[in-house]
Amino acid sequence: MFAPGNAYNNAGEFNWWFDPEAAQVVLRANVPKAIVPLDATNTVPLPESVYLQITQRQPPTIITQLYIDEKFNRPGNTIFDTVAFAYFVNPSFATDVRDLWVDMNTNFDKIYGQSIVYQSNPFPSITPPLEPIQSSFSHQQ
Numbered sequence: 001m002f003a004p005g006n007a008y009n010n011a012g013e014f015n016w017w018f019d020p021e022a023a024q025v026v027l028r029a030n031v032p033k034a035i036v037p038l039d040a041t042n043t044v045p046l047p048e049s050v051y052l053q054i055t056q057r058q059p060p061t062i063i064t065q066l067y068i069d070e071k072f073n074r075p076g077n078t079i080f081d082t083v084a085f086a087y088f089v090n091p092s093f094a095t096d097v098r099d100l101w102v103d104m105n106t107n108f109d110k111i112y113g114q115s116i117v118y119q120s121n122p123f124p125s126i127t128p129p130l131e132p133i134q135s136s137f138s139h140q141q
Contacts (some may be wrong), residue, residue: 026081041080044079046074046075047075051067100117100119101121103116103118103122104116
């Protein structure tokens with residue numbers, strides 16, 4: 001299962017904040033999951049050659065027009081979701097993969113909508129347990 005989002009470090013992920021309960025259902029589902037953290041995607045800029053290949057495609061496509069119209073898709077800017085998609089297509093792109101158990105805080109408190117990360121299964125007596133989630137492309141200093 002592919003769930004857009006980059007939270008893995010006790011943070012609130014923008015997409016998940018819109019519906020933390022739905023994110024929690026997905027995170028607890030007994031299906032394979034992978035999270036590509038935002039700090040990893042911040043390391044991959046859009047090369048000008050790729051930008052030109054997309055925007056100058058003939059005949060133009062809807063993607064061509066989206067890249068032309070969207071001011072954020074410019075050479076040198078980071079390409080967040082593309083990195084996540086690249087992992088989905090070919091997991092060997094990941095240079096640092098960790099098994100983590102990620103849950104979502106759905107209590108109406110000051111950390112509502114933030115992810116909760118565990119190094120091991122926090123609920124071993126629950127069936128099915130939270131499955132380990134591969135956190136890929138971790139930023140390396």
